[in-house]
Amino acid sequence: MGLLAWPLPADPVAESALLAGRIIVVDPGHATKNALGAIINPGAQARHGAYERDVALAVGSRMVPLLEARGAKVFMTRTPRNPWRYSAYRLGDNRARAIFANLLHANAYVRLHCDWNKDRNFKGHTTYYFHWASRPLAAEINETMAKALPDHRDNGVHRRSFVSVTARMPTTLVEMGVLSYKPEAKNLADPAFQDTLAKSIADGITNYLVKH
Numbered sequence: 001m002g003l004l005a006w007p008l009p010a011d012p013v014a015e016s017a018l019l020a021g022r023i024i025v026v027d028p029g030h031a032t033k034n035a036l037g038a039i040i041n042p043g044a045q046a047r048h049g050a051y052e053r054d055v056a057l058a059v060g061s062r063m064v065p066l067l068e069a070r071g072a073k074v075f076m077t078r079t080p081r082n083p084w085r086y087s088a089y090r091l092g093d094n095r096a097r098a099i100f101a102n103l104l105h106a107n108a109y110v111r112l113h114c115d116w117n118k119d120r121n122f123k124g125h126t127t128y129y130f131h132w133a134s135r136p137l138a139a140e141i142n143e144t145m146a147k148a149l150p151d152h153r154d155n156g157v158h159r160r161s162f163v164s165v166t167a168r169m170p171t172t173l174v175e176m177g178v179l180s181y182k183p184e185a186k187n188l189a190d191p192a193f194q195d196t197l198a199k200s201i202a203d204g205i206t207n208y209l210v211k212h
Contacts, residue, residue, distance in 0.1 A: 052113060128172060141172055148197075
């Protein structure tokens, strides 16, 4: 435990008011097809194992009820019932996801991904932001993930433009682990590990929104 900066209310009714009135957009990355049905944004894949797009969707789906139980309104850019997005261009679809968050006037926009690297020994989770106002959100999520995953490498918080130049609210991109690192790829495909990821990211979002 010890992941939360805010005290857990003993009363479930009080807990349900923690994020009352807040809007959160969760973006499970990739899974884009064009009009012909061809996958144009597949994401990474573990060798003979999990797809990034499936892991991101599984974790995002687990985050929704956790955040809703705290009073937030949560929207996903794709869902288990509608797992694919459609666009002519990959970059155009990424921009459309950010516009979706803008139109909802979201208080936080969290993009879920898994890393892949030519170096088979590269491992760990990494949190990114672009606009400086997004750094506190990224830092809170990184902290709760590091505490929830003490046996995993924490690669820290970094500023990169690929997070989103379009989003107008605090935005972060979370690389939840590395699919090219075999032990981590196995973890990322494990539902129990996905539960841990979902809770730690949801807790980081909550810490941020309670403070801001």
